[in-house]
Amino acid sequence: MTCELVFVGTELLLGDILNTNAQYLSRQLAALGISVLHQSVVGDNPERLRAVLETAFSRADTVLTTGGLGPTKDDLTKEVCAGLFQKKLILHEESLRRMRAYFAVKGIEMPQTNEKQAWMPEGAVIFENANGTAPGCAMEKDGKRLLMLPGPPREMKAMFERSALPYLQQFSDGMIRSREIRTFGIGESSMAQAVSDLLDRENPTVAPYAKSGEAMLRVTAKAKTEAETEALLDPVVQEIEQRLGGYIYGVDVPNIETAVVRELLRRNISVATAESATAGLVAKRLTDVPGASAVFGCGIVSYQNHIKEKLLGVDPQVLETDSAVCETVAVQMAQGAKRQSGADLAVSVTGLAGPGKDDRGRDPGLAYLALTDGTRTLTRTVCTGQTGPDCRDFNRTVFSSQALDLIRCYLRDFGDTASPAVKDCDA
Amino acid sequence: MTCELVFVGTELLLGDILNTNAQYLSRQLAALGISVLHQSVVGDNPERLRAVLETAFSRADTVLTTGGLGPTKDDLTKEVCAGLFQKKLILHEESLRRMRAYFAVKGIEMPQTNEKQAWMPEGAVIFENANGTAPGCAMEKDGKRLLMLPGPPREMKAMFERSALPYLQQFSDGMIRSREIRTFGIGESSMAQAVSDLLDRENPTVAPYAKSGEAMLRVTAKAKTEAETEALLDPVVQEIEQRLGGYIYGVDVPNIETAVVRELLRRNISVATAESATAGLVAKRLTDVPGASAVFGCGIVSYQNHIKEKLLGVDPQVLETDSAVCETVAVQMAQGAKRQSGADLAVSVTGLAGPGKDDRGRDPGLAYLALTDGTRTLTRTVCTGQTGPDCRDFNRTVFSSQALDLIRCYLRDFGDTASPAVKDCDA
Numbered sequence: 001m002t003c004e005l006v007f008v009g010t011e012l013l014l015g016d017i018l019n020t021n022a023q024y025l026s027r028q029l030a031a032l033g034i035s036v037l038h039q040s041v042v043g044d045n046p047e048r049l050r051a052v053l054e055t056a057f058s059r060a061d062t063v064l065t066t067g068g069l070g071p072t073k074d075d076l077t078k079e080v081c082a083g084l085f086q087k088k089l090i091l092h093e094e095s096l097r098r099m100r101a102y103f104a105v106k107g108i109e110m111p112q113t114n115e116k117q118a119w120m121p122e123g124a125v126i127f128e129n130a131n132g133t134a135p136g137c138a139m140e141k142d143g144k145r146l147l148m149l150p151g152p153p154r155e156m157k158a159m160f161e162r163s164a165l166p167y168l169q170q171f172s173d174g175m176i177r178s179r180e181i182r183t184f185g186i187g188e189s190s191m192a193q194a195v196s197d198l199l200d201r202e203n204p205t206v207a208p209y210a211k212s213g214e215a216m217l218r219v220t221a222k223a224k225t226e227a228e229t230e231a232l233l234d235p236v237v238q239e240i241e242q243r244l245g246g247y248i249y250g251v252d253v254p255n256i257e258t259a260v261v262r263e264l265l266r267r268n269i270s271v272a273t274a275e276s277a278t279a280g281l282v283a284k285r286l287t288d289v290p291g292a293s294a295v296f297g298c299g300i301v302s303y304q305n306h307i308k309e310k311l312l313g314v315d316p317q318v319l320e321t322d323s324a325v326c327e328t329v330a331v332q333m334a335q336g337a338k339r340q341s342g343a344d345l346a347v348s349v350t351g352l353a354g355p356g357k358d359d360r361g362r363d364p365g366l367a368y369l370a371l372t373d374g375t376r377t378l379t380r381t382v383c384t385g386q387t388g389p390d391c392r393d394f395n396r397t398v399f400s401s402q403a404l405d406l407i408r409c410y411l412r413d414f415g416d417t418a419s420p421a422v423k424d425c426d427a
Numbered sequence: 428m429t430c431e432l433v434f435v436g437t438e439l440l441l442g443d444i445l446n447t448n449a450q451y452l453s454r455q456l457a458a459l460g461i462s463v464l465h466q467s468v469v470g471d472n473p474e475r476l477r478a479v480l481e482t483a484f485s486r487a488d489t490v491l492t493t494g495g496l497g498p499t500k501d502d503l504t505k506e507v508c509a510g511l512f513q514k515k516l517i518l519h520e521e522s523l524r525r526m527r528a529y530f531a532v533k534g535i536e537m538p539q540t541n542e543k544q545a546w547m548p549e550g551a552v553i554f555e556n557a558n559g560t561a562p563g564c565a566m567e568k569d570g571k572r573l574l575m576l577p578g579p580p581r582e583m584k585a586m587f588e589r590s591a592l593p594y595l596q597q598f599s600d601g602m603i604r605s606r607e608i609r610t611f612g613i614g615e616s617s618m619a620q621a622v623s624d625l626l627d628r629e630n631p632t633v634a635p636y637a638k639s640g641e642a643m644l645r646v647t648a649k650a651k652t653e654a655e656t657e658a659l660l661d662p663v664v665q666e667i668e669q670r671l672g673g674y675i676y677g678v679d680v681p682n683i684e685t686a687v688v689r690e691l692l693r694r695n696i697s698v699a700t701a702e703s704a705t706a707g708l709v710a711k712r713l714t715d716v717p718g719a720s721a722v723f724g725c726g727i728v729s730y731q732n733h734i735k736e737k738l739l740g741v742d743p744q745v746l747e748t749d750s751a752v753c754e755t756v757a758v759q760m761a762q763g764a765k766r767q768s769g770a771d772l773a774v775s776v777t778g779l780a781g782p783g784k785d786d787r788g789r790d791p792g793l794a795y796l797a798l799t800d801g802t803r804t805l806t807r808t809v810c811t812g813q814t815g816p817d818c819r820d821f822n823r824t825v826f827s828s829q830a831l832d833l834i835r836c837y838l839r840d841f842g843d844t845a846s847p848a849v850k851d852c853d854a
Binding site for chain 1: 445634715781
């Protein structure tokens with residue numbers, strides 16, 4: 001089964017709206033084992049929409065549209081699709097009743113214009129809209145299928161899960177399952193090189209991705225049953241785990257902060273933060289993870305030097321001589337945060353986010369990080385190489401990821417026993 | 428001039444990636460007065476890509492692609508496009524030099540595989556990549572134009588602004604200019620009602636948008652010259668400013684943090700933060716704005732109660748009796764941050780981000796905010812109404828925006844003179 005996605009709406013062509021439906025539906029269809037080889041966006045124009053649908057049906061047996069089911073005269077998807085399948089629109093009484101009830105709950109009478117939304121193609125399977133007025137539907141003719149869903153994501157998603165998904169499942173003869181192997185500290189090319197022989201595999205496939213300074217491998221298997229996909233995935237994932245070892249922070253974990261907080265929770269180790277360049281971003285990311293309050297209680301943002309001195313006890317002499325962006329300041333910040341918080345660990349970041357150089361002429365992208373448990377102190381120097389006018393966001397994101405990774409490396413490398421101080425846990 | 432957008436990448440078809448490039452480029456081309464009537468997404472497959480390009484050129488004179496310029500064998504956009512235009516790929520020495528320098532900065536030798544990225548279609552205009560390795564380009568043949576940009580948004584955007592935009596501008600014969608009027612504290616419907624008569628205008632058009640608890644109006648004019656668009660925009664923008672008054676935090680300002688930091692800088696007023704539920708997000712957003720270090724030096728993230736007591740001097744009795752989420756704690760947090768930092772103002776947030784209820788059975792979405800200048804204390808209670816399983820992100824974002832808006836309202840309402848303490852600056 002091949003399905004094309006057609007997104008209808010002039011607002012998409014003008015960029016007024018971010019097309020989140022595209023990602024959502026692509027994922028859902030992939031998980032059903034349905035191939036999506038093309039997606040199109042077209043405006044609220046009946047001739048162009050019809051032409052796009054004809055092209056889509058020349059390549060695929062199923063087309064799924066979103067948008068154009070609203071009450072205004074611009075909304076023409078149903079009319080065009082019904083025309084293409086040579087079906088009449090007829091009033092669907094149950095949908096009309098539901099729409100009236102929808103308005104009644106809000107204490108308003110249904111505007112006359114909305115009645116249009118209850119006229120549906122003859123013989124179509126009607127999809128109820130749990131979060132709005134426009135019903136969706138599915139039509140079949142000569143082995144071709146056309147599904148129409150509303151454009152607003154809340155309405156579309158609920159309708160997809162409740163109605164379109166079970167409808168499509170009847171036609172799907174297999175499933176696709178993926179596992180994401182997430183790494184830190186290795187570049188995309190080096191990662192790909194380490195598994196280069198696996199990248200040519202067919203089932204499961206292995207594909208590398210990179211984003212915001214992280215590299216990831218996705219292993220994807222296609223089979224009849226869940227158990228068969230698992231059996232295909234397991235050995236390949238294990239092989240990759242063996243090759244990439246300590247670079248891997250998790251499999252099917254959404255991000256490094258989640259991996260770090262889970263491990264802190266599992267081992268009941270608390271952490272505090274002292275941030276300059278990232279100014280709260282490390283704390284924010286740790287607390288993005290629900291339940292983080294059990295292992296994270298205190299963060300100090302010391303964006304100016306006098307705060308580094310006052311709240312973290314950084315030596316003013318060092319700030320004067322070596323500037324705020326140096327390893328010694330990073331170490332003293334971490335020590336200060338540990339003292340102030342009483343946490344088991346404290347991690348610190350001081351650096352140059354940019355976009356400008358610092359007063360010593362150093363480029364942005366440079367940061368010093370430290371982590372202390374009171375006995376051991378790990379440090380790390382980061383150089384992102386990003387110095388352009390819009391480097392600030394990227395650098396701050398990478399600095400914060402590196403700080404999270406420093407916690408991860410500590411947790412990976414050290415048990416609960418004390419050991420002599422070490423420098424730089426990273427290869 | 429008609430332009431089609433073709434997004435190349437199997438990761439888009441699988442839903443691995445949200446296609447933010449589509450919205451960005453659609454907006455940019457609309458602003459240039461270039462019509463975009465179709466957009467397509469196609470995978471890393473040479474035959475299908477070629478067919479999509481042929482269809483696109485049957486409808487438009489210009490096609491812009493993103494993606495498929497990477498170093499791996501999957502990346503084939505350049506090869507396919509050059510084939511379509513019957514151009515050879517030749518080594519572009521300058522790009523190769525730039526790529527080698529890019530790696531050198533990071534202290535790594537360029538992998539051999541990357542050299543592929545420096546092979547460009549003969550006669551093409553080369554677009555330098557300020558944020559990565561893959562150069563882009565533009566080709567022309569028989570009145571048809573094909574532009575190729577890289578897929579990663581940071582690389583694509585920088586290249587578009589620096590190179591593709593000036594290239595396209597030569598072919599555009601009119602222009603569209605927009606102004607964005609950004610508000611806080613008024614809902615989308617109330618805002619739209621206040622300007623309802625303006626929403627039917629044709630040139631300039633006025634359109635309302637809402638996102639993450641903020642409402643915005645976009646005023647868009649079409650004309651031959653910049654001066655003419657300005658002349659069309661000015662009176663309408665002024666009219667809206669008059670009607671929405673103090674709700675407006677800025678015109679053509681990217682976000683509320685930028686508006687706040689600019690005003691703090693202009694008036695040389697410093698601020699400190701004390702955060703519980705947002706846990707660093709307010710500090711992070713303030714310091715997203717380059718130059719914030721002149722007015723922001725200190726943030727304290729007190730995610731656990733003992734840190735609220737120790738670092739901010741919050742009364743343990745109040746924490747015990749009224750919990751950490753109440754107005755008194757918010758006020759004491761702000762006072763504590765003011766004391767610790769010595770800043771002119773301090774703002775605080777304590778609340779329930781969710782997803783769970785608190786131990787008193789209160790729903791997430793509730794937060795108490797306070798701001799103090801040592802004399803005046805403003806407070807605000809926020810209730811987002813979002814309690815679902817994925818409410819956490821939204822609630823934290825809204826709480827932090829409200830904290831930023833509390834600073835804005837203080838700056839709006841109070842000059843440099845002392846005045847009696849007031850409660851809640853917001854209507």
